[in-house]
Amino acid sequence: MLWYWKHVGRRRIIEFALLTVFAIFFAGPLVNLLVLAFSEKWNYPNVLPQQWGFKWWTFVLAKDDIVSSISLSFLIATLVTVLSIVVCIPAAYAFARLQFPLKRMFLFSFLLTNAFPKMGLYVSIAVLFYKIGLMNTLLGVVLIHMINVLMFMTWIPTAAFRNVHRAQEESARDVGASPFKVFRSITLPMAMPGIVVASIFTFLNSLDEAQGTFLVGIPDYKTMPIVMYSIISDFPSSAGAVFSIILTLPTIILLVAAQRLVSADVLASGFQMK
Amino acid sequence: MQLSVRELSKRYKTGDGVSGINIDIQKGELVTLLGPSGCGKTTVLRSIGGFLEPDSGDILIEGRSVIQLPPEKRPTSMVFQSYNLWSHMSVYENLAFGLKIRKKSKAEIRASVDEALKLVRLSGFEKKVPAELSGGQQQRVALARSLLLNPAVLLLDEPFSALDAKLRHEMREELREIQMKTGLTMVFVTHDQEEALSLSDRIIVMNHGRIEQIAQPQQIYDEPASLYVAGFIGKMNFMEGVADGAKIRLGSLALPNVKNLRGRVTAAVRPEDVQLRERTDTEGTLTGKVKQVMILGHYAEVTVELAEFGIIRAFQSKEVVQRLQPGQEVGVSITQMTGFPVDEAKAN
Numbered sequence: 001m002l003w004y005w006k007h008v009g010r011r012r013i014i015e016f017a018l019l020t021v022f023a024i025f026f027a028g029p030l031v032n033l034l035v036l037a038f039s040e041k042w043n044y045p046n047v048l049p050q051q052w053g054f055k056w057w058t059f060v061l062a063k064d065d066i067v068s069s070i071s072l073s074f075l076i077a078t079l080v081t082v083l084s085i086v087v088c089i090p091a092a093y094a095f096a097r098l099q100f101p102l103k104r105m106f107l108f109s110f111l112l113t114n115a116f117p118k119m120g121l122y123v124s125i126a127v128l129f130y131k132i133g134l135m136n137t138l139l140g141v142v143l144i145h146m147i148n149v150l151m152f153m154t155w156i157p158t159a160a161f162r163n164v165h166r167a168q169e170e171s172a173r174d175v176g177a178s179p180f181k182v183f184r185s186i187t188l189p190m191a192m193p194g195i196v197v198a199s200i201f202t203f204l205n206s207l208d209e210a211q212g213t214f215l216v217g218i219p220d221y222k223t224m225p226i227v228m229y230s231i232i233s234d235f236p237s238s239a240g241a242v243f244s245i246i247l248t249l250p251t252i253i254l255l256v257a258a259q260r261l262v263s264a265d266v267l268a269s270g271f272q273m274k
Numbered sequence: 275m276q277l278s279v280r281e282l283s284k285r286y287k288t289g290d291g292v293s294g295i296n297i298d299i300q301k302g303e304l305v306t307l308l309g310p311s312g313c314g315k316t317t318v319l320r321s322i323g324g325f326l327e328p329d330s331g332d333i334l335i336e337g338r339s340v341i342q343l344p345p346e347k348r349p350t351s352m353v354f355q356s357y358n359l360w361s362h363m364s365v366y367e368n369l370a371f372g373l374k375i376r377k378k379s380k381a382e383i384r385a386s387v388d389e390a391l392k393l394v395r396l397s398g399f400e401k402k403v404p405a406e407l408s409g410g411q412q413q414r415v416a417l418a419r420s421l422l423l424n425p426a427v428l429l430l431d432e433p434f435s436a437l438d439a440k441l442r443h444e445m446r447e448e449l450r451e452i453q454m455k456t457g458l459t460m461v462f463v464t465h466d467q468e469e470a471l472s473l474s475d476r477i478i479v480m481n482h483g484r485i486e487q488i489a490q491p492q493q494i495y496d497e498p499a500s501l502y503v504a505g506f507i508g509k510m511n512f513m514e515g516v517a518d519g520a521k522i523r524l525g526s527l528a529l530p531n532v533k534n535l536r537g538r539v540t541a542a543v544r545p546e547d548v549q550l551r552e553r554t555d556t557e558g559t560l561t562g563k564v565k566q567v568m569i570l571g572h573y574a575e576v577t578v579e580l581a582e583f584g585i586i587r588a589f590q591s592k593e594v595v596q597r598l599q600p601g602q603e604v605g606v607s608i609t610q611m612t613g614f615p616v617d618e619a620k621a622n
Contacts, residue, residue: 165357175372
C-alpha cells in the first residue's frame, strides 16, 4: 500500500482526504436517514440496526392524516405553481420588453417579501386575512405560498425573456408571424428553460413551506411539513425518517428531471439588475 | 418602380433621425445605404421593413403603399446583423417557419427549403441547430430563410459585419451571385465602403440623417457630389485653391473649373491622380519633399510635404517609388480634381 501512496503524491492525498470529509459531511446524514427509515430495532452500540424492515413505512402510510397531507401538499403546490405562472410570466415579459416608468423599482419591490423576517410578514398578512375571511382557507394558504415565490417567478423568467434577442422576435414577424404567434412559437419556447426552472423552484418551495401554512391554514390545512412536526415530536425517530424521505423524494425527482435546465447561468442571470 | 421611399422622415427624441429621404429602386437592383454609424441608414431600412413607424412620408412597394402595414404583412424580408435564427429550432424548422404560416403543403416546404439551402450552399444542414453553425453559416441560413419567401424587396442590415474579413469577402461574392440568379431587389445597409463599392448597382451615401448622393459606385468615387462624400469614400487629399474664370488655381497649378465655381475652392484630389516628378523646375508643378514611402503590396503610398499646401498623399507604382528617397525634392502635379466651394466646407 505504501508504495501506492508515495506514487500518488502528497497533493493528491490531501485532495482525497478533503473529498472524503466533504462526502461524509454531505452524504452522512442522508445515509443515516435512509438506514433509520428501514430499521425496526437499532440500539446504541451497534453500527447498523439489529432488525431491518418496513414497519415504519406501513405505519406512516397507514395513517390517514399523513396520506391526506401528502395529497394536500401536492394539490397546493400545483395550484401555487399554476397561479404564479399565470400572474408572474406576463409580468416578467413586461419587465423584459416594455419600457415604463419606475420599472427597476417595481422589479426591485419583488425582493421586499424576501427582505423582511418571514414571521413578521406572515403575522401582518394574517391580520389582513382575518379581516377578509381568508384564514383557514385553501386560497389563504395558496396566497401565502405565492408571496414566497414571487421573486423567483418574476426575476428568473425576466432574465429568460431578456435573453431572447429582439432580432429573433423581429425576424419572426418578418417572415409573417403575428405578434401573438411570435410569442407562442418563438419567445416562449426560447425562454422556457428559465420558466421551467422557476416553476420547479416554486413547486418545491411550496411543498416545503411550513411557517405561513401553520399560521394561516391551521387547523384544516395540514400540509406535509406541518404533519412532519407532529410526527417528529410524537413518534420514534424512524417515523420521522420515513416521512422526510417521502418529503425529499419529489425534490430529488424534479431536480434530476430538470438537471439539464438547471444551470448556474440560468439562476445567475435571474439576479442581474439591468 | 419596385420600391419608392417618398419624403420619409423620422426623428427620435434625442434629435437623431432622418428627414427628406427620397429613394427609387428598380426591380432587380442591389442598392446600398452607406454611411457612418448614426447616419440614419438603419432607420431607413427598418422603416421599409415595418419595424419603425416614420413620422411622415410614404413607402411604396410595387406601386402599393405599405406604410400602414405591420412587418408580417409587408412583402419584404430582412436579414439582421445577428441573432437571426431561433435557437430552439433546427435549420429546417427555421426555414420552414414562414412557409408553415403561409399554409404551404409539406412537400412544397421540403422542396423550397432544399432549394434555398442549395442556393446558400448548405445542403445537408437541415437537422443541425443554430448553435452548431459558424457565424457565416448562420447568416447564410438567415439569408436562405428570406430567399425562400421570395420577397418583393430583400432588406439586409449589415448582415456580414460580425464576420471576419475573409469570410465577409466570400459572403459578398456569394450574395452577388445569388442576386444574379434570383434577380431579387435588395437594399443593403453597410458602413463599409469597400463592401458598398464592390457589391452595389447604386450607392446611397448618407450623413446626419440626409442623403448626400445617390449614384453608381464609379460615379460616387470619381465625382463625389459633396465634400462629405469626397472625404468618406476612398482616400482623398484636400487642398485650398482659388477659382479664376475657367481655371482653378492651386499655387502654380491650374486645373479646369468644371463646376464654374467662384472664389475660394476646396480641391479634392485622389492620391492616384497625384503625379510625382524628380525634376522640380518644370512649369506647372508644385514643389515638395518626400516624407515617407509606404509599400502597400502592388503599389506604394508616398507622403509629400508641400511648401504651400502641407501634406499630400500619392499612390505610385513600385517602379517610380524605387527612385524616391525620403527628404528628396520632387515636383508634384495633379491630373484631376473635384472642386467644392469653401463655404460648404464650413457648413460640414
